[in-house]
Amino acid sequence: MEVYLSNLLVIASVLILPWVWKVFNYVWWRPKMLERTLKKQGIHGPPYKLLSGNIVDNFRALKEAQAKPMGLSHQIVPRVAPFHLQTVKNYGKTSVTWFGTRPRVNIMDPELIKEVLSNKFGHYAKPKPTSFGKQLVAGLVTHEGEKWAKHRRIINPAFHVEKLKLMLPAFSTSCNELVSKWEQWVGSEESRELDVWPDLQALTGDVISRSGFGSSYKEGRRVFQLLTEQAELVIQAVHRAYIPGYQFFPTKDNLRRKEIDREVRAIMRSMIEKRGEAMKMREACSDDLLGLLMESNFKESQEQGNSSSMSIEDVIEECRLFYFAGQETTSSLLTWTMILLSMHPSWQERAREEVLQVFGRNKPDFDGLNHLKIVTMILYEVLRLYPPGTILSRQTYKRMQLGGITLPAGVEFSLPILLMHHDPNLWGEDADEFKPERFSGGVSKATNNQVSFFPFGWGPRICIGQNFAMMESKLALAMILQCFSSKLSPSYVHAPYTVVTLRPQYGAQLILHKL
Template sequence: MFLTWLPSNITPNFILSKTQIVKKMETHTFFPLIISCLLFVYCVLRVCYSIWWKPKLLEKKLKRQGIRGTPYKLLIGDMKEYMRQITQAWSIPLTLTHEIAPRVDPFTHNIVEKYGKVCLCWFGTTPRLIVQDPELMKEVLSNKLGHFGGPPVNQLILILTRGLTTLEGEKWAQHRRIINPAFHLEKLKGMIPDFATSCGLLIEKWNKSIVQTGTCETDVWMEFQDLTGDIISRTAFGSNFEEGKKILQLQKELQVLVIEAMQTLYIPGFRFIPTKKNRTRKNLDRRITSMLKTLIQRKESEITSGKSRGDDLLGILLQSNKEEKNSLNKGMTIEEVIEECKLFYLAGHETTSNMLTWTMIVLAMHPNWQHKARQEVMQVCGDTSPDFEAISHLKIMTMILYEVLRLYPPVIAHYKHTYKETKLGNTLSIPAGVDVTLPTLLIHHDPDLWGDDAPEFKPQRFSQGVSKASTDCHLAFFPFGWGPRTCVGQNFALIEAKVALAVILQHFWFELSPSYAHAPQTGMTLQPQHGAQIVLHRLD
């Protein structure tokens, strides 16, 4: 507008004409439009690549090597069929059988039956390679080339713990090095009195229920959750175990909310929306973290002042962490110690309670083996509380626990992910971006590895140890994992289970309640869907 008053013959060279200004404006308007169109096309291509071209390319690479499996379906993969099969299977209890794989994990069981022990299915847009071959599994778990790692972690899981099981690389190695001393056998020996104390309280509770009639019915799954929660609280926090139990209760509430969220349709970013349940999850996490931080700081102060010997799990962890820092390493921050304490609860509490639950159910189904186990306990321990020396002589009980772990492994599968293209065996080349499932439950029930009697409860198969129990000595039994990432707490869990079972067998014989429904299912661990109702009888 300001040019209208200038005569055309005196317009300076540096001032543009009206026509030039219009052209410039058109150019400036058109340029952002081009950029917007290019960005739109780029986004469309990226989406198409992610949901179609990349999955089809990976599918082609895998199937070209003779790997059979389901065809890729846009976006959902096999999720719809997976949910259909598992919903149908979990709607009906089993008869009293140990052949549980078709109910617990029907989709994996059916796909392996159809396509073989190395086969392909789809978890959304991600190909999932199921590997049920012991030799190939050994390669995956040993991970010598470092190309296998944990699958991308659901952010909801991380609210429960960012501890050892979620870490990779040097950070994992550092934490494992610091945590290992807490689970050395010599340390565990000193914790057995705490195991026995907690078990004694459980026996006292059952005796009160049984005093009038001589029998009582109880859901041992719930009872063992309380027992193992008490044990992990005592052994982790020593004299502060009552505070530890409060933390455990909050963690159980948080775990229920997390599992519930994981079973619903995943919407990216939804966890940040301040819904009532999202706020509750965050509030529980804040409370747990705050309570653990206070407890850890108090424990550090008690150890420094000599008020605590530091012989519980937390004390040993803090001392080991201090030694790590003194050796010119960084050690763990207090936030990382908090996350490892959360993991103590998550892994040490639920895994052992479920192992004890299935052992009670199985021994109730097989009273002859219950009788054998009780005879051994009476012969080795008499009426006294079991100590480490006695525990080490319970051979029949060890065989029973191994056989229960074979038939009812706490974790039904191990999951890995390829972050680089890697060789597997002599012929397979697995591209990056593939999930790898090692189906523990199917392997533990495989007739090719365990014989035609694989579905039967036969503890005597472990009479000569784990290495000679199966027809394949390489890797047929791995309830606690295998290789460098074997569960650090497996000895803790087994000793805890032996003490608990020994004390129970000293006081009661037991049978399944008529109300018990045999319905194993998996959440984070293998659980009885409708509880574990057992009738207890006091020994004469």
């Protein structure tokens, strides 16, 4: 019996000890070794905490910041990114925080950001998305290497300027419906209060439904509703991302996320299969994003073979990305633009004068949109002060040298868009003021050719849909300015916060005046 028990203990030790070591290495040994390596090179930050890192500290700081009222100021960094800001103040612009067990080195030197985002030799990859993130966004933004190159090559034709022209009627239809809705809302009263945030969210979802999926417009609207709900659920889940295996717990939210994921995939698959059948019968229209993507994918398959084209699962992921990224980014930009123009009426009037000079009361056209210099300056300044995405992340996959610092494999970089856009060392002492004239000479002149303005990213992985978003924003803003003036309502509370993108926490209550 003693021999039997002894053998049993040996077997148990052989089986259990490696697992114990793996867990210990993951939650403590490796993070502490990385922390020590970074400290030796002068990179300091809040200390690593077992398993959670600084996630809890970050959310506590956010909760405290959001509980305090703020005035009508564009000095929003202390509210939107309080923990990140305090880290920079305490430990310097090159500092480290911990996202769970992973170190994130903060980089705020434009030259180093340029080196990371240019990624000439493929040394800096995007961090692998969590299981939560995959349920929201996948596709091109998460791929690396040859798969990324293949998808980018196939998708590029759909976002060519000439193809975007074909989508302008769909943009116009959606914008016209919004303007008509607001005219009916105001009615004979001439002025009336309205929270424009939900309507602008619906507008951008409507635009992507029409321009993205054409005849499958109704199914597209359902996808928009589901992904909006999914975004809220994913953000809630991130608070618990550091708990091992949390995504497998049968909680109500976890089950709902999986249910949404299945429904979105089923709707997308149905749309793609129907479009594929119609294309075979030469009945399909290829002037929407889905048609253009499938046409480009078919051409790739014919020229390079099936192995070079995207699978139906790949197409589903790219369509879902069109939807989420296109809707979220543009709704945020338009909402903050309307809020800021209501806060700065002189710029609102200048923008309206330009729109009326170019278009009069006629429907805006593609060529005219490219002549809206003041409107473009305003949109750039809104993107600077209120970027939809407040941070970019990259990581090393092997030992790397960056700016004289040696970084081990597995270290993430935090490229803080919001902090960079508000940095007085880059933009002057008036960095927190709304001054569209900064961009009167274009982006290069405004930034002194530095990578200090990157709301759509930068380098080879710059957002493929930025021209789509800018054209949609110019058109919507032009049509709104033709018909309405706006000012802030007394009920408006200035409270920017992040839920995937930067949003107004309590809505965007404006008083619309029909012109």
